[in-house]
Amino acid sequence: MRASVSTVQDLGMPAIYLHLLAELLNTIGVDERALLLRVGLDPARLKSTDLRVSQAQASEFVTRAIIESGEPGLGIMLARELKLPLHGALGTAVMSSRSLDEALELMTRYLTLRAPHLEVSRREEGDNVLFNVSCSMDLGPLQGFIMDAMLFGCVSMGTQLTGSPVPGAAILRRGPEPGYFHRFRQHIQVPVRYESREDALLIPRANLKLPVRFSDAQLSASSRAKCEEALKQLTEDAGFACRVRRVIETSHPFPPKLARVAATLFVSERTLKRRLQEENASFQNLVDHVRLERAGELLKNTGMNLSQIADVLGYADAANFTRAFKRWTGTSPSHYRSQALQPIKPQASSMRATA
Known part of the structure; x- marks a missing residue:
């Protein structure tokens, strides 16, 4: 069967x-x-x-x-x-x-x-x-x-x-x-x-x-x-956290609500949180990693200003986006863009999983 x-x-x-x-x-x-x-x-x-x-x-x-x-x-x-x-x-x-x-x-x-x-x-x-x-x-x-x-x-x-x-x-x-x-x-x-x-x-x-x-x-x-x-890589990325991340990556609106992602994956919100915890991950942590990657793509590959990027990433304004970006990377979005850095990497302690 x-x-x-x-x-x-x-x-x-x-x-x-x-x-x-x-x-x-x-x-x-x-x-x-x-x-x-x-x-x-x-x-x-x-x-x-x-x-x-x-x-x-x-x-x-x-x-x-x-x-x-x-x-x-x-x-x-x-x-x-x-x-x-x-x-x-x-x-x-x-x-x-x-x-x-x-x-x-x-x-x-x-x-x-x-x-x-x-x-x-x-x-x-x-x-x-x-x-x-x-x-x-x-x-x-x-x-x-x-x-x-x-x-x-x-x-x-x-x-x-x-x-x-x-x-x-x-x-x-x-x-x-x-x-x-x-x-x-x-x-x-x-x-x-x-x-x-x-x-x-x-x-x-x-x-x-x-x-x-x-x-x-x-x-x-x-x-x-x-x-x-x-x-x-595909078979290694078969865990529950990877399934959640896939939904986050392609979601509209962005970032998606936890309830929407749970419904998409046919689990309750409580079960989603528990299963992520079992893999040492959290929903907010996954959202932030996707945000960081998308921020890097938009800064390097588009002419969008910071307010436009902030809107795409679900921030209230450019100031909130800038603070988050600096917390993750140690540098400002404008400096990152002007220096044309290599693929963006978060600071080791800036994006720890939270329950």
């Missing part, structure tokens, strides 16, 4: 995917900004290629997107927008592979970085190789969307890698053909076989040898190493 979204370890979803979905909604007449804000997500923060959104918020946004757009084929539409560079280190590693087979091996090994709830297994059947896609949690109505995005995205990936649709490839889907599929059929570059035993990508074994047109041995090695490091 598969676990539910609320009980499975939440490694988050890359924010950039929700940004792409939001842009897609805009093209079909949905007020994507209002929708994101209702879910408690900051549209501007989703453009980051480094941030991840909690699984609960991502699921809520996608569910609302399908309902409000009235478009059950959003997964197929999103698949067409998934260009390889948007997949971070994994996208780079795949693009620099020598062959399609190597690219798919990388995708199988490091898929957790981009879609933690999905797993890919490989098996051979005659002259074909099947890449079965399964889900470790019960996604309910999201299951079709996720599988559409994944499988049709793989077909698009193959075309991007080799320069044309992979000959003989096919998509296998469990269950009957959905009513919306006929509207997309002519745009799908490979056969799609519904009523199959599994959700899978089928490729003739001989065509796995097709060369990747962006192959680069040096880049492949370095990007694979980055994937290994990112996977290690």
